[in-house]
Amino acid sequence: MEDAFGTLLKGLPVFMAHSAVSLLILLVGVIVYLKMTRHDEMALIREGNTAAALSLGGAIVGLALPLAFSLAASITLWDLVFWGVVALVLQIIAFRIVDLVLKGVSDRIEAGEVATAVFLVSIKLATAAVNAAAISG
Template sequence: MNEPVPGTFAAVLGALGTGLPNLLLQFLLTLALLALGTAIYMALTPFNERRLISGGNSSAALVLGGTVVALAIPLASLLATTPVALDLLVWGLVAVVLQLVTFQVASRLLGALGKMIEADQIAGAILLVAIQLAVALLNAAAMVPA
């Protein structure tokens, strides 16, 4: 049998044919986890992000955008380091839960955060996003398999 010579077009096509389906599966799985986390976050908040953002509320937009990024950071770390889709799913769910718990804890510690965001007080939004991003970075570092 003639094996393709590494670096040739045939070898590249062969690698693409075997690797692309796995890449697409993992990428779509990660996007689904990101969408799920974002939807759950929006269900947990005491305010309606869509209504506030469509009304020009910068604080709501900042918090929702920061939440999406904070959810994506550990998921991206897992995607880069986890070759098995089932591991990505399980640990991705753990990462999403940790980020949602972070939001709940920060909201309780910051007290009237919902009212601050509804009133478009940007200071509360900045602090919440900073907390979420800090925990996301730690979460991502902890998720790297040994």
């Protein structure tokens, strides 16, 4: 029992630091994503727009997946920062490309088109899964 407690005390600061840095990187990524979108997803969600909620939820999970794999593969805090930022930049670029390819996606989300949101979420999550696997090597 003492060994387990000692391990906990030794590992807890590392766990807390890695968790805090990961959540901070995720928060920054979500803020960047929200600034990137043409529509105000938070306002749409407050109005009850399900398509906007799906789109933003998919983006958040899509940003978190590669970040989680970066966290799992990192050895040091600097590894996490480097690969976490790389993962988020790649995801945001991928999201932007999808938004450009799917013409009028913002108008469709604003209109509450759930089908468009589900398709968008699917692409974001598929991209996140591929990027997460690439990061973990």
